[in-house]
Amino acid sequence: MIVPTIGMIGSHSAEEIAVAAKSNGLKTVIICQEGREKLYARYNKHLYDYIITLNSFGDMIQKEVQERLLDLETLWIPNRSFSVYVGYDNIERKFEVPIYGNRMLLRVEERGPARDQYWLLKESGIRIPRIMKPDEIDCLAIVKVQQKDRPLERAFFYAESSDDYWEQGNTLVKDGVITQKGLENATIEEFVIAPRFNANFQAYGLDDVFGALDLVGFDDRIQTNLSGLLNLPAREQMKLNIHVLNEEVGHKGVTMRESKKPLVYEAAEKLLIGVKKHFPPKMIGLFSLQGALTEDSEFIVFDLSPRVPGAPCVGPTSPEMRRLSLKFNRKIRSPLDLCMMDILQASEEDRLDEIST
Numbered sequence: 369m370i371v372p373t374i375g376m377i378g379s380h381s382a383e384e385i386a387v388a389a390k391s392n393g394l395k396t397v398i399i400c401q402e403g404r405e406k407l408y409a410r411y412n413k414h415l416y417d418y419i420i421t422l423n424s425f426g427d428m429i430q431k432e433v434q435e436r437l438l439d440l441e442t443l444w445i446p447n448r449s450f451s452v453y454v455g456y457d458n459i460e461r462k463f464e465v466p467i468y469g470n471r472m473l474l475r476v477e478e479r480g481p482a483r484d485q486y487w488l489l490k491e492s493g494i495r496i497p498r499i500m501k502p503d504e505i506d507c508l509a510i511v512k513v514q515q516k517d518r519p520l521e522r523a524f525f526y527a528e529s530s531d532d533y534w535e536q537g538n539t540l541v542k543d544g545v546i547t548q549k550g551l552e553n554a555t556i557e558e559f560v561i562a563p564r565f566n567a568n569f570q571a572y573g574l575d576d577v578f579g580a581l582d583l584v585g586f587d588d589r590i591q592t593n594l595s596g597l598l599n600l601p602a603r604e605q606m607k608l609n610i611h612v613l614n615e616e617v618g619h620k621g622v623t624m625r626e627s628k629k630p631l632v633y634e635a636a637e638k639l640l641i642g643v644k645k646h647f648p649p650k651m652i653g654l655f656s657l658q659g660a661l662t663e664d665s666e667f668i669v670f671d672l673s674p675r676v677p678g679a680p681c682v683g684p685t686s687p688e689m690r691r692l693s694l695k696f697n698r699k700i701r702s703p704l705d706l707c708m709m710d711i712l713q714a715s716e717e718d719r720l721d722e723i724s725t
Contacts, residue, residue: 371715372443373397373417374708375465377425378408379449381678386415388704392712397440399428401453425453429462437465443711443724445653446474446675466724468573468711469653473643473674479512479555483646485672492642494635494657495668498558502533505556511537513546513554515615523550524594524614526559545611560668562660564588565624567632567667568677570706571640571651573723574713581636582695583629584654584703585686587679590618619678621685624661631667632657639672652723653710654703676704 374389376382378400389396397418398408409419418440422428428437437444444450444467446459454463456475463471476485489496500509505527513523523546527533537551566587572578591614597605624632635657643651651674658671683689683702692700700706714723 369715369718370441370720372466372711372720373440374711375399375437375440375442375444377428377447377450377453378405379425379453380447381676381680382408382447383412383415384678384680384683384702385445385447385676385704386412388702388708390415391701392705392708394708394711395440397437397442399425399433401425425449426455426458429454429458434464442466443468443720445469445707446471447678448477448673448675451477451675466720468707468724469675470643470647470649470651471725473647473651476647477672477674480553485674488642488646489639489669489672491646492638494638494642495666497560497668497670500556500558502556503530505530505533508559508561509533509556510559511554511556513537513540514550516544516547516550522614523611525612527556540611543611557670560660560662560670562662562668564658564660565622565632565667566619566656566658566677566679567624567636568654568656568679568682568703569636570654570703572706572710573652574710574717574719577713578706578710580640582692582706583633583636583688584692584706585682585688586622586624587619587677587682587685588622589616590620591615592617619681621681623687628661628665628667631661631665632659635659635667635669649725652725653707
């Protein structure tokens with residue numbers, strides 16, 4: 369029986385992954401980047417059995433680093449930082465370490481490629497916002513643009529017409545917030561005026577043992593400088609002349625009325641079918657459907673995270689943790705506990721190849 373070492377990149381959700389791994393008796397290895405390692409190598413070194421510090425995250429694709437990970441029998445847990453800093457081509461073609469999850473699915477998170485998340489959501493029969501071109505803007509739209517020199521962050525602005533779009537977009541280019549190329553590649557979505565919910569799920573590799581999926585809870589994002597701006601009365605907001613940034617800096621737990629929960633379950637089940645059809649073998653591990661719940665009881669999904677969502681608030685704030693503890697007759701403190709349960713069962717049954725790619 370092979371008991372894997374749980375591997376992760378030192379960013380985004382590494383603490384959350386490591387706590388679950390160690391709590392479930394698994395060893396851990398973390399790849400850190402020089403200058404960004406203190407949180408892991410100093411303040412939380414008790415969470416990591418092996419710490420590998422590199423000049424840059426991208427260096428982990430080097431042969432000697434991969435050989436070290438393979439020697440440790442590493443099973444890698446992907447997060448957003450892993451996708452951004454290592455790159456999809458490297459992950460799909462050069463990264464030889466087994467990944468808990470579907471490595472071919474990570475690329476769909478990017479907007480723009482032919483088979484991106486919008487394509488997958490539509491193919492799965494999930495309602496998404498209307499996507500527009502600049503000259504098609506006929507309602508309030510949210511514009512999502514890559515921030516200049518910041519691969520993990522996007523700049524957002526809101527436009528109600530084509531003229532409004534170009535005026536704001538060109539100002540952001542002039543002020544160095546985005547690039548002209550970024551503006552040309554921007555995604556323009558119908559803005560859904562409704563409360564937001566990040567619906568987080570676990571899809572099991574061993575679905576014959578644990579079932580297809582479980583809802584683990586809901587969260588919403590805390591964003592700068594938007595969240596700070598919204599703390600001001602409207603009169604004070606109007607006095608400011610600043611660019612609004614939807615840069616994620618935290619999460620907060622939220623709940624949804626029981627009568628509305630079937631809507632998100634239905635969306636998740638549709639996604640599992642779509643993934644199995646278009647990105648075999650299937651969805652494995654945690655994923656998130658970020659959407660808005662309209663007054664007409666429609667769950668409109670505008671973002672898919674096909675990997676660990678990185679919302680540590682879900683564990684302590686979600687009522688679903690108590691439900692899942694009863695379901696499995698063991699204490700479930702974090703959504704990542706479900707990943708570790710899947711991994712440990714696969715290890716015991718010599719089925720690690722069924723939960724990894």
